[in-house]
Amino acid sequence: MKYIIKVFLVFIILVGSLLTNTQNNTHAEENDEHWKKIKESGVLRVGLSADYAPMEFEKNINGKTEYAGVDIELAKKIAKDNHLKLKIINMQFDSLLGALKTGKIDIIISGMTTTPEREKEVNFTKPYMMTNNIMLVKIKEKSHLKDIKDFKNKRIAVQKGTDQEKIAKTEIENADVTSLNKLPETILSVKSNKADGAILEKPVAEAYIKQNPELAFSDVTFNEEKKPTCIALPKNSPILLKKLNQTIDEVNDKHLIDQYMTQASKDMQDDGNFYTKYKSFFIKGIKNTILISIIGVVLGAILGAFIALMKLSKIKPLSWLASIYIEFLRGTPLLVQVFIVFFGTTAALGLDISALICGIIALVINASAYIAEIFRAGINSIDKGQTETARSLGLSYNQTMRSVIMPQAIKNILPALGNEFVTLIKESSIVSTIGVGEIMFNAQVVQGISFDPFTPLLIAAGMYFILTFTLSRIMNFIEGRMMASD
Amino acid sequence: MIKIKNLNKKFGNNEVLKDINLEIQKGEVVAIIGPSGSGKSTLLRCMNLLEIPTKGQVIFEGNDLTHKGIQLDQLRQKIGMVFQNFNLFPHKKVKDNIILAPKLLKKRELNKLNNQALELLEKVGLKEKAEVYPSQLSGGQKQRVAIARALAMQPDVMLFDEPTSALDPEVVGDVLKVMKDLAKEGMTMVVVTHEMGFAKEVSDKVIFMADGVVVESGKPNELFEHPQNERTQNFLARVL
Numbered sequence: 036m037k038y039i040i041k042v043f044l045v046f047i048i049l050v051g052s053l054l055t056n057t058q059n060n061t062h063a064e065e066n067d068e069h070w071k072k073i074k075e076s077g078v079l080r081v082g083l084s085a086d087y088a089p090m091e092f093e094k095n096i097n098g099k100t101e102y103a104g105v106d107i108e109l110a111k112k113i114a115k116d117n118h119l120k121l122k123i124i125n126m127q128f129d130s131l132l133g134a135l136k137t138g139k140i141d142i143i144i145s146g147m148t149t150t151p152e153r154e155k156e157v158n159f160t161k162p163y164m165m166t167n168n169i170m171l172v173k174i175k176e177k178s179h180l181k182d183i184k185d186f187k188n189k190r191i192a193v194q195k196g197t198d199q200e201k202i203a204k205t206e207i208e209n210a211d212v213t214s215l216n217k218l219p220e221t222i223l224s225v226k227s228n229k230a231d232g233a234i235l236e237k238p239v240a241e242a243y244i245k246q247n248p249e250l251a252f253s254d255v256t257f258n259e260e261k262k263p264t265c266i267a268l269p270k271n272s273p274i275l276l277k278k279l280n281q282t283i284d285e286v287n288d289k290h291l292i293d294q295y296m297t298q299a300s301k302d303m304q305d306d307g308n309f310y311t312k313y314k315s316f317f318i319k320g321i322k323n324t325i326l327i328s329i330i331g332v333v334l335g336a337i338l339g340a341f342i343a344l345m346k347l348s349k350i351k352p353l354s355w356l357a358s359i360y361i362e363f364l365r366g367t368p369l370l371v372q373v374f375i376v377f378f379g380t381t382a383a384l385g386l387d388i389s390a391l392i393c394g395i396i397a398l399v400i401n402a403s404a405y406i407a408e409i410f411r412a413g414i415n416s417i418d419k420g421q422t423e424t425a426r427s428l429g430l431s432y433n434q435t436m437r438s439v440i441m442p443q444a445i446k447n448i449l450p451a452l453g454n455e456f457v458t459l460i461k462e463s464s465i466v467s468t469i470g471v472g473e474i475m476f477n478a479q480v481v482q483g484i485s486f487d488p489f490t491p492l493l494i495a496a497g498m499y500f501i502l503t504f505t506l507s508r509i510m511n512f513i514e515g516r517m518m519a520s521d
Numbered sequence: 522m523i524k525i526k527n528l529n530k531k532f533g534n535n536e537v538l539k540d541i542n543l544e545i546q547k548g549e550v551v552a553i554i555g556p557s558g559s560g561k562s563t564l565l566r567c568m569n570l571l572e573i574p575t576k577g578q579v580i581f582e583g584n585d586l587t588h589k590g591i592q593l594d595q596l597r598q599k600i601g602m603v604f605q606n607f608n609l610f611p612h613k614k615v616k617d618n619i620i621l622a623p624k625l626l627k628k629r630e631l632n633k634l635n636n637q638a639l640e641l642l643e644k645v646g647l648k649e650k651a652e653v654y655p656s657q658l659s660g661g662q663k664q665r666v667a668i669a670r671a672l673a674m675q676p677d678v679m680l681f682d683e684p685t686s687a688l689d690p691e692v693v694g695d696v697l698k699v700m701k702d703l704a705k706e707g708m709t710m711v712v713v714t715h716e717m718g719f720a721k722e723v724s725d726k727v728i729f730m731a732d733g734v735v736v737e738s739g740k741p742n743e744l745f746e747h748p749q750n751e752r753t754q755n756f757l758a759r760v761l
Contacts (some may be wrong), residue, residue: 159574211595328698418606418608420604420606420608421608421610423571423604423608424602424604424608424610425622426571426597426673427569427571427597427600427602428593428596428597428598428599428622428670428671429594429596429597429599429622429626429674430594430622430625430626431594434625436689438625439610439621441610442612443610443611446555
């Protein structure tokens with residue numbers, strides 16, 4: 036029965052979509068809803084993923100983040116040609132198509148190449164650029180890494196899940212391919228001799244070579260065809276398509292892309308040194324790291340105290356529950372817990388919670404398990420005679436805990452709690468994996484936009500060290516004061 | 522004042538107290554003696570329910586302490602206890618050790634509590650130690666502070682659990698003197714002790730326990746001079 040209903044539903048949906056499609060097609064020629072909406076609002080909303088210099092990237096001007104790059108220049112031109120205000124909407128690359136289809140953005144200009152899959156979802160304009168892949172090597176190796184055969188048995192770094200990965204696996208004989216999560220990691224691999232070459236798109240590679248003079252293109256060419264880079268727009272918007280193509284024709288005729296590229300590389304390396312350019316990213320990062328860690332340790336301590344009291348409880352089920360909680364959280368990696376909270380809140384609970392909140396929740400829960408054990412050990416370290424004496428004087432359990440046990444236990448608890456705080460600061464770097472903008476995350480952003488894969492890591496390490504070192508000094512000072520009272 | 526009826530206590534399968542019946546009158550000083558492991562400390566700890574009896578009743582001033590829902594914390598305020606290991610609160614100065622409980626339980630105004638604490642310290646001969654931390658006291662001094670602390674609650678009965686066992690021999694006398702003074706004032710006292718001299722001299726009644734039962738009890742001169750039971754005789758022959 037269920038099966039029949041399913042089939043029926045699928046049928047209805049299919050027929051429905053066919054109908055709406057044909058309807059749209061008949062109206063489309065004379066009536067472009069999308070274009071009408073854009074004209075009415077006077078604003079062109081351009082979606083892009085600003086992590087792909089020199090095409091689009093974030094740039095700091097007097098502490099303010101602005102967007103720059105080839106695609107931004109193109110977007111400005113399109114807005115100007117059509118007398119529209121430009122609004123850039125930055126999001127994850129894989130969310131762009133969905134955003135376009137649901138009307139959150141009007142067009143995508145994000146270095147997007149056409150693929151058959153994408154063409155099913157959206158329309159593309161004429162290409163404004165053709166891109167191909169190249170091999171990046173160390174400049175002193177360039178002379179003997181000239182041909183595809185020279186790369187036989189060599190170590191090749193690529194970004195995971197990309198065309199470049201496919202090329203490395205299919206075109207190079209017996210290559211030792213390392214697939215990495217982030218583009219800057221592939222560059223770092225070549226720089227640190229962990230890989231002999233990295234495959235990436237030519238414009239991006241050019242940007243890296245400008246910042247890293249020890250790198251160069253190899254003369255190798257690949258068998259693939261050049262890929263067209265186009266603007267994506269919703270289906271059935273003929274007027275919008277026409278307007279976009281007009282601008283692209285002009286851009287291609289006047290070779291404006293070359294100008295944009297020059298502007299982009301200027302934007303990438305202008306004004307001042309590394310510190311002044313990327314300071315704001317790291318300040319943002321350190322603020323978030325401190326925020327996350329403080330909330331983590333404070334809420335973790337409150338929750339942890341509860342769990343510890345549960346575990347010490349004479350009521351057996353409460354004690355068991357607390358044990359299960361503690362053992363599970365201490366026995367599974369924080370990374371897994373972070374992902375479970377992040378995806379679980381949406382997938383299982385249907386809640387739309389920001390990555391920051393998810394990260395904090397995961398850290399609080401994780402810390403509470405460790406802090407519960409710290410509390411329990413601290414309380415257990417106090418002689419049973421203290422409790423017996425207090426109770427024999429007629430104090431209640433709560434009064435005994437508050438006035439007799441905790442003031443003594445805190446001397447054992449505080450140093451361990453301080454260590455947990457230090458651990459938390461370091462482990463908070465894990466929430467960068469779900470996109471929380473703390474130190475590590477911002478270091479990775481700066482890796483991407485500065486084309487310097489190494490310095491941001493050093494700065495991040497320095498910042499973590501300053502935080503943890505300061506904290507442990509403060510803890511030592513407090514401990515010293517407490518010892519003095521003995 | 523305290524009446525114990527058919528009291529049994531088991532730790533797991535180990536029967537520590539077997540069917541104990543006894544009564545302690547107001548103003549009476551009762552010494553409990555016997556070999557170690559005979560259950561005397563457990564019996565004492567049952568009197569304020571630090572140990573929960575497996576079976577039987579502990580009736581204090583007409584209230585059955587083993588009854589569920591009884592205001593145990595309030596009744597315990599009337600039962601002072603002194604432990605073998607003193608158990609002073611190390612994070613509090615001597616005077617604050619004494620006033621901690623009455624202050625929390627709002628027994629009297631704070632300045633009255635302070636005065637009372639100083640009086641009690643004078644009584645145990647440690648007035649000059651009011652403002653020091655317990656870690657700076659000797660064992661004998663600690664135990665005298667512990668007695669003062671228990672007295673600050675103005676209890677109706679005092680339980681002593683081997684109060685001199687952890688002390689150096691030369692300071693035992695100081696603690697026993699405080700206890701003798703207390704007995705003279707008419708305090709009801711139950712003392713688990715190995716000090717036969719003290720039991721003989723101060724107590725009104727001596728209870729001899731072995732293997733979780735009361736073997737024999739009576740006035741001190743009767744029990745010490747003419748023990749009826751063979752086990753009592755053996756025990757006394759060894760310790761006297």
